[in-house]
Amino acid sequence: MQKVIQRAILLLFVISGFCLNTFAQPPSRVVRGVVTDEAGATLPGASVSVKDFRAATTTNSKGQYSITVPEGGQILVFSFIGMNPQEARVGNRTTVNIKLADANTNLNEVVVVGYGSIRKSDVTSSIASVGEKDIKNLPVAGLDQALQGKVSGVTITSNGGQPGGGVSVRIRGITSVNGVEPLYVVDGIPILTSTSSIAQDQLGGKAGQSSQSILSTLNPNDIESVDILKDASAQAIYGSLGGNGVILITTKKGKAGQGKISYDTYYGLQNVPQKLDVMNLRQYAEYYNSLIPEIQAASPGSTLNPIGEFADPSLLGAGTDWQDALFKEGRIKNHQLSFSGGNDKTTHYFSLNYFNQGGTILGSGFERLSSRIAIDHQVKSWLKAGVSANISRSDQKITLTDGTETPTTIVLYNSPATPIRDASGQFITTSSLGNNTFGNANGNPIATAMLRDVGAVQSKGFGNVYGEVGFMRFLKYRSEINYDFQLSQNHAFQPKISNSTTGQTILSPSKLREERNNSYYWALRNYLTFNNSYGKHSVNAVLGHEAQASHYDNQFVSATDLKQNIMSINAGTILPSGTNGNKGNWSMESYFGRASYTFDGRYSISGSLRRDGASSFGPNKRIGYFSAGSAAWTVTNEAFAKDWKFVSYLKIRAGVGSVGNQNSPVQNAYSTNIRLFSISPFGGGGVPANVGNPNLSWESITTQNAGIDASFLNKNLEVTVDIYKKTTTDMILSTTLPVFAGLDPNPPANAYKDIEPPVTNAGEMTNKGVDIGITSYNIQSKGFSWKTNLIFSKYKNKLVSLNSQSAILRGAEQDFTSASVVNITQAGGAVGTFYGYVTDGLFRSEAELNNGTDWGIAVGPTGIWLGDVRYKDISGPDGVPDGSIGSEDVTVIGDPNPDFTYGLTNTFQFKGFDFSFFLQGVQGGKIYNWTRKYSESLYDPFVNQLSSVLNRYSASNADSDMPRFVNRWHSNNTRNSDRYIEDGSYLRIQNISLGYNLPSKWLQPVKLSSARVYFSAQNVYTFTKYSGYDPEIGSFNKSVLTPNVDNGHYPTPRTFTIGANVQF
Incomplete structure (x- = not known):
């Protein structure tokens, strides 16, 4: 792994040298002009490029452009979202103005698929795409949060408002009980390293909903587009890694043309939308007084002493508001600086990002510093090479929630008669009125949140080095090396604190747990790409080989009774039961192929096959084959449909495919693992930890999908509908055996004699559903436009069988x-x-x-x-x-699963102004309000x-x-x-945004090409009958077995931001 990184860095410097050399080459000529629509309205952000060259640029806020045309360049290509692309021959002109016709749907748009891309018109599978404009400027730590409610068939649920916290992503329901998070692929690099925080913490409470999002280390501002592979006919090319769906992320790269400097920033305030209605001191006094006769009547001989201070509750104030003391105003800020540019031989992109989100609960927050560089160089006419690197470091401060003894729950039942601090300013846990003691022996929740130190520091880097050989115009060979590493340092510290005046124990005993998790991944990938059109025939094919491997190691140690509250393991007594470690390796070798064929723009077929050999299984079961096939008929390209007026476009799709899943509840379940133990005074040893199963094999997920893509009313209304059935068989499950076998499926952590039963392939699960996406171009006129997007998703999950009829x-x-x-x-x-x-x-x-x-x-x-x-x-x-x-x-x-989910976005543009609002909702789905x-x-x-x-x-x-x-x-x-x-249904005003593009006459004096300022509000208001803080609960530790249990849930904050996007 180290050698791979060293070589990547070396290649980075070599290619940088090419950059410096090529930047010095003078341009041949400069062409300027204005891009407008048919009504004469200017089109800011339109793309302008030189055909057969890498030179490209975009228009400014007034639709103006300036592009350097290399020697030999003759044709300019103009494109804009929702418009038909157009070409114009330059000739001897230095000014070229162009008008683009409204198309609404651009079928020549390229869609990213596994190991390549194809034209949208040739797509035969269920693939959803999200552009940069749909996710930019949202005040969230990760891309997964930005995608919520934007794609049909994709259910995204925040597991809490903890900054940088975990997000549950489900593509078309629940595929497996062994983990359902999709595969994320960033520029062809699978992100397989872990981002988990402390899973079970010795301080009390659980950090499951504080696990970091796998995408929290990736800067959302670096993302160009997202393509989501929703059915197996698209996912099969990823084999056993694509069983839960695949999300392909394409990051920004440099474009040939004049260099650009962009600065994006926003600053905001966050707060908890609501507090729960607990009793204030006056109400509590009335409640206490009313209990005196009730207790005596229910339990003769039992007494509840009257309190003089409670004799007249109307004289009392509100008392201590524990919630108000725990919740605070959080601040969020983001700064992004990027440089991009290049010429016809070399392009470059570099960005630097700083993100800081303060929590709305004391003691929580998230901070990230990240950077990205990408360089592509045309070494020879037949050879292209490039390198990319993404580096980030994040620091997450965690306030433990999800438990009955954590601050978010204690503030609800701590008495308002108990102050937070005494007269000297020291924390207290109890107070006395009359002969009664009020407070909570579990501690002072404000002291707990402020004095404990729980955090996770993640250092992550990933990228690739590639070379691409063009044998012919339509045949390319690419070889690349991917790397991904993550170094995690987690800690949980509790000091021992007492009140020096009263002697009350505030926190005790002093504890410290330190954990190190390191994971490394690399992959070597070689593949051929064939892409050619001749006459009425179009062929796109990929054939390749891939080898990938990963290594992880984990160590943790715990200590108590720390001298002078020093935050060091050496300052305390090490706990043998809290000290452990493990490590392991994983590898997989694969062969894959995909081919698609389109005839006359009417009939398309596609197929893929992948062979995986993984170390997760025994020698006789390591090989798995995953295949898929799909077809599409573009009806409107038929002669009989040429005169259709109402239907502008219609494509019918169908496909079937299989993918796999190799996640298991027991590591290396095909073999027998050893559990180490220690028994005083006899010492330690090792015993079998499980019964190995050499015949364990893959889970198999088969998807059947049928769908249509259509547009109506001169392409002003676009509709996509998919229906599907997804079936999981041969699920990887622990076997239920009789008690006399001596096997315990859930042995205690300190067990030395209990042996976990074998893991087997058994059971079946189905998900049936429908995805609907609608886009309506309501008004498209000079100076004003209004567009509406609606998504709707519904699925029904059913566990058909487990490994026995009575298994639970x-x-x-x-x-x-x-x-x-x-x-x-x-x-x-x-x-x-x-x-x-x-x-x-x-x-x-x-x-x-x-x-x-x-x-x-x-x-x-x-x-x-x-x-x-x-x-x-x-x-x-x-x-x-x-x-x-x-x-x-x-x-x-x-049933915690929703009946259906939906999202509605309306976008308006009027001259330089833009306004949008986004509604996101869930219908049905129960919540257990613990x-x-x-x-x-x-x-x-x-x-x-x-x-x-x-x-x-x-x-x-x-x-x-x-x-x-x-x-x-x-x-x-x-x-x-x-x-x-309780009913978990809700409708949320998720986002409201108002922006203004500054006119060019304001920008030219300060040398700016474009500038936009905006105001945004996130999580504005939620319509719901749920009585808790927030109906969006998620899954504990992302587990599908523990959804929608509200046990001290960290509320999702309301956020107000102001920001600016500036380009030089």
């Missing part, structure tokens, strides 16, 4: 509580469905309590009583209701609750739907049930 995959059991299961996955239902009791209102009479049903708890004020939750008896040991409430009555109580389970628990008079508990059941409020107060935690009312299931 559990999610969230260990992530949220050791006593309850929140999500389960079982045959016949969707992945990650919610699991619990079905409620049947409240008990409102003793007759209901004594109807002969065994409620599992004794009837009476101290057990099941009036105002308690009643559960349905739906089953028993024999599968029929048995007159008792028990574990057999637990069932599926909700946060509400705790903040409406009604079990402890000394903790705060949501204000809704003021309407709880009591003798004087017997019509309430809120259960009564029960003076203990593990009561009947706090069972996992559909009481906490």
Whole structure:
């Protein structure tokens, strides 16, 4: 790997030398002009290039251009989005003005596909494209967040508002239970290195929703376009890496012509859109006073002492607002500087970016510095070479959320009677009123957020070096080396803090965990490309070989009782159970081919085949073959359709293909791994950790797709519709074996005798759905335009079978509580469905309590009583209701998968102004509101609750739907049930943007070619019935088994930004 990097750097300097040499060559002549539409309106940003040469430029804000035409250049090519391209012969002219005709759909546009590109008119698969203008200037850390709601069939969900945090991306539903994130390919480089933060943290709470986005290390401003391969007929060329879909990212490169310097910047403020309605001090005092007789009546002999300060609640103020203290205003800023240019032999692009996002919760934030360079050089008429390098370093500060003892949840039930600090300014955890102590023994959440230091530093670099030989105009050979490395340094530190006046322990004990994760990837790729048209025939083909390998190593160490709170492992006592490490290697060799043929612009066929040999499986199962085929008929190119008036364009597509997945719940599951252990006083040793399965093989994903691409009304209305069925077979699953076999599918972390069962291929899963995309050019007139984009996606996920009829995959059991299961996955239902009791209102009479049903708890004020939750008896040991409430009555109580998702964008342009608004929505999809389970628990008079508990059941409020107060935690009312299931539907005003392009007369005196200023608002308002902070929950640690559980979710912030795009 080191040698590859050294050679890449060497080649970079060599090619840079060519750049300096070629920049000195004088131009042949300069041609100027203006580009307008048919109505005479100027077209800023239109592309102008010299045919058969690399010289190119774009028009300024007044549609003006100036281009250097090399010697021998005769024809200028003009193009603009939504217009037909046009050519003009220069001759002896020095001024060429051109008018472009409106086309709305440019079928000669090039679409990026696996290992190459093809004309859009020849596409036979389901491929969606997103341009730079759709993602530029959005105040987000990663491209994945910018794509949300922009592409049909792609569901993107933020896993929290943590700056730089994880994002779940699903292309056409859930493909596998072993990870469903798509393959990202940047300029042909698969991004396979990990970007995970600390997964399980010793400080309490979980950082699963704080895992970094895999794209957070890539600067979105460097991206030119994004192409998403949605069906297997397009994905099969990537074989076993493309099972979850493929996102192809093309970054910016230099263009021949006058050099450009661009500066883009924005600055913004962020805040939490809403806080939850917990009781203030006056309400809390009323609540406390009302509990005194209720507790005494429910438990004779039990008392709750009156508090003098609460005697007249109307005299009290608001008390401590813990949420207001935890949430803060975050600031976000971005600076991007880029240089690009070149001539007919060499082009270059260089950028430098700084991004900083302050969190809206104390102790959180994200900072990134990144740079990119790309140089392409025409060494000979038949030889082209180039190099690119992307380097970034990010620093993520994490406030642990997702737990009942983390700041985001503690602020909800810390009493408003407890101040944050004492009179001397020191943190406190409890305070006393009368004979009662208020506060939280778990700590002060503000102190926790401010004093803990949890972070992840990621250093990443990737790029390639290539050489391309043109044997003929239509036949090219390319050889390239890709590299990708990531060095991660994660830490979690908690000091030991006490109040020197009261002696209260604020944080204890002192702890430190340090983790190092390093991963390296390289690939050598060689392939031939054939692309030729002759007469009515057009052929595009690729044939190649690829070898790739990766290595990773991980070490972590934990210590406690750190002397003087020094943040060093050497300052404390090392914890053997918190010290470990592992490393491994992976490699794969592949042969691939793809060919497409189009006849007369009417009939197109395409096919691909890939052979993968991966080290993930045993010697007899390492080889996998993945193939696909598709066809398309462009109906409107038929003679009988020439006179159609309403239908301007119609293409019908169909395809089928298979891809694979090699992710496994056990590393190297085909062989037997060794688990090391230590038992005092006998020492340590090693035992088998699992039962290997040498016959383990690939998961197989087959997609059937049919679709149409159409335009109507003189191409003013474009419609794309796809229907699909995606089937996953031979899923990689742990085998369920009898207990007497001595195998535990979930052994404890310190186990030395339990052996994980073998992993096998079994089970089947399906996803059926429809994707719809509509673009309407509502108004296209001189000086004014209005365009609307609408996307709609719907899919139905079903797990047909697992490895046995009774098999169940559990999610969230260990992530949220050791006593309850929140999500389960079982045959016949969707992945990650919610699991619990079905409620049947409240008990409102003793007759209901004594109807002969065994409620599992004794009837009476101290057990099941009036105002308690009643559960349905739906089953028993024999599968029929048995007159008792028990574990057999637990069932599926909700599906987290949405009924459908949608997005609507409207874009207006009036002279120099542009205005757009973007709506994004989700219909259906349930949420398990675990946060509400705790903040409406009604079990402890000394903790705060949501204000809704003021309407709880009591003798004087017997019509309430809120259960009564029960003076203990593990009561009947706090069972996992559909009481906490809520509708996750929402419609969000995701973005509003207003911009202005400054007129050229303002720019010329300061030597600017273009300048735009704008205002933008993100996450403006959300229409929803969900009672939590935010209905966009995502998946814990991106796992498909734990979706939509809100357990201290970091709210998505509202953002207001002002920015500018300037070009010299």
